[in-house]
Amino acid sequence: MNEDIQAKLGTKFPGIIAEFKSPRKARIYFRLNGGQFKDVLAYLMKDLGYSHLSTITAIDNGTAFEAVYNLFGKNTGVSMGVKIDRGDPHIETITDIVPGALVYEREIQEMMGIKVDNIPDGRRLIIPENWPQDQYPLRKDWNISMLPESFNDGLLRKWRE
């Protein structure tokens, strides 16, 4: 059943779909190399029936960022990964297709530092107000010691010694 999905995607967006794998009937994972991911997403959600956006995951695998869009519909889960270069991480917002995605985009923007273009409401989400602006906790190259001392005004007991 998943082969014809792969065929449909292949004909509609030639050359964009990469690493298509479906370990079991109800799961499809694939990556997009370049190209307009929003049309693929719209096509998946509207025409192929994967209408429920479960979540958007931001991954930092050392060299580049990746935004994985997890969709669900017709008893199968689809995970579509979009590569983002590390230098100037940018991604297009999808709140026009799914208003509910505002939640997940806010989180990527804040946790991983992937700038989401023309997001309707770009304020801070879960990180405390006085968290330093340029630090993104979920990046691989970030760790707790990079927090300035003034941030937790000496309250953090040195649990390591």
Add this chain to the structure above:
Amino acid sequence: MNELYKIFYLLIFPGFAFLVVYGLLLEWADRKIVARLQNRVGPPWFQPFADFIKLFAKEDITSEKADRFMFAAAPIIALAAVLTTVIFLPLTVPALFSFEGDVVVLAYLLTVPTFAIFLGGWYSVNYFASVGAMRATLLLFSYEVPLLMSLLGPAILAGSWSVSSILAFQANHDWIAVYQPIGFIVALVALVGKLERIPFDIPEAETEIVDGPFCEYTGRKLAIFRLMFDIELVIVASLISLFYLGGFSYGNIFLSALMFFVKTFAVVALVAAVKASFGRIRIDQMIGFCWKYLVPAAVLQYLLIAAAKIWM
């Protein structure tokens, strides 16, 4: 001798000391009944006394933005108003003053605490307090009219405006509740609204606006407010038994004292049962309920009395 008796009347027996002790005991009875209905064990008998003493010993915070004088005056005004009602009520011993029209004075004295709560809430400049204060006044308009109408019913029947003479009327006829069952029910429901008990405890709806007008009060002021509520419970319970259940002046002193405790405890038990079996309704539903059902029932009661008076 008469002066000494008055002082004794005001300070000890049916006056301040007795009311405080009996009020706290009734609060314990109420909490215990509700707890037992929810099959919990419920607090020990001395719990209200412990709460009262502890609150007196606590630090007294007045938020700096609040108006100091009014913030402190509100609880005292409320307590004073509730305590003065005892002069007109013949609890076991004949009332100190009883003149034509003391029913109206009683009704006025019982609305003063609500205004005091409003002032207290409004001057403590806290969101929850101001919304609670607004609600307390809104509530006043809904239960006050049925309460007054249900109190005036017996007055009309007894043909007089003084509590003692209504009591005398009931001495030789049987209880007014038998003549006016609808008025009795309206009085009970309005009583629950007056005491701001569930299902009408909207001003200090604990889960919505955090103890309403009292959320800025601590220590002594809070203790006085809670004491005011307990004494109000005693006063209104004895009011109901005076007007509808035949009061307490029988032959000897012990029988009337016993009847006093039995009747007030019965009213409190009823109110506690109501508290255990209902949820809290919204302010607009409350006002709708009072004006759609209570007031017409009271008016119907008047028509019945008028009709009865013509034929009798």
Add this chain to the structure above:
Amino acid sequence: MHHTGDITFPVGPQHPALKEPEFFSFDVDGEKVVSADIRLGYSHRGIEKGCEERTYIQALYLVERICGICSHSHATVFCQGVEELMGLEVPKRSLYIRTIVGELERIHSHLLWFGVAAHEVGYDTMFMYSWRDREIVMDLLELATGNRVNYSINTIGGVRRDLTKDQGQILKEGIGEIEKKVLYYMNVGIQEKTFMMRVKDVGVISKEVTEKLAACGPTARGSGVPLDARRDDPYAAYGEIPFEVVTSDKCDVLGRTLVRIGEVLESCKIIKYAIDNLPEGPIAVKAPRKVPEGEVFARYETPRGELVHYIKSNGTEKPERVKVRAPSLGNVMPVKYMLEGYNIADIPIILAAIDPCFSCADRMVRIEGTRNNREMNWQQLRAYGINWYKNK
């Protein structure tokens, strides 16, 4: 009373109605709520970063403590994901035991919710009754798993404790009792006049809006959207157990209440069926320490809705990325639409209706209020209130 539209009315972070810390500010016009603005992050502990520094087994302990009420759900979905990554064949008996403990957790969570919702409405007797009956389930859970909350019966590759014959018997008796009690709530508790007045057509949200906002769990099922991961994407032993998804098309808080109470009855049936034909066999399989490279998108139906764990592994013994998407996060967007137009008295019951578990969803969104969206803390709010009163 002139228009007080721009008064912001703070609720939280410390507030009796909300079991967890969150900060809602509402633009209020008199008693009517004009718009809601939810700000959270008070229970954000940085679990995802924590998972990346721990091996899979250590991460399991962290994942179990994301949320106290649905700790089994998080543990099960994490173990299922890792087992799928490893391609491990988990014994059938452990799948059945996971399903039994999962359904027990659903019963205790729904009874807990029912009590808290009744408490929001001031109906304390129902709160006391439902929590007293919940103690039966807590005893059953303690019998089966050894702990009342955070039972940690899962391990990667199976289950830690076996369910003996007589334990199964005691479980069935307890479940029978709960069914009797829940039927009592169904026809006495919910029909009670004042509870009905506070719950009927309050916090209404239509079917289309629910779908558009990707709501999930009883919030969606209460508006007629039959979205249930146990049936659409069967995991553990749900493939073999017959059950039907409870939905209602009332679209209001009453609908969600009926769905949740119906689900408790459904769970009782599932547990009885699972205990009757519990297959024989081992309860766990040895799992290798290193997980081969790959990614998995694991889903689970918690009492609050669809929970998603997205795990990416890079061949070492530590996960490269663990993404947790909690059901309450999906339900937060609809709550903004539910709150508008109702008055302050309805705020707690509407918030309680989505059964928010903010500890799971410490990634709560901040929906922008229509009028001013300044972020004010307590002192500023009070100062704002005072000069507002002065020039009123």
Add this chain to the structure above:
Amino acid sequence: MLKNLIKWARIKSPWAVHFNSGSCNGCDIEIVSALTPRFDVERFGIVLKGTPRHADVMLATGAVNHHSKSRLKRVYDQMPEPKFVVAVGSCACSGCVFRGCYNILQGIDSVVPVDVYIPGCPPRPDAIIDGVVKLLKKIQET
């Protein structure tokens, strides 16, 4: 005489306020289930109050995270004197499993002085009651 009357009153009616500073709410539901019929705490006079203004004992749960540390301090300051803090659960005592996570201050005592620690993840309701009884004994001695 008045002194130990006040002390008796303080012991017999400890009003509690509950603050969750980033806990997994396992401890919170155990605190609430201590109010319910099976472990009823009202028989000791313990009542869960809404505002910190009315309370003497603060039941704090959860390892404090950076966002809620200022709120925790503010709620603590709003409580009138003689106030006590009970740290419920291992997270409140020491940060428990979340040690090392970036958004966590390890435990309640890094923000407010704590009188009684109740370990356990989550502590059983009877452990919470035992903790409060120990707090009352402590008030007895001071």
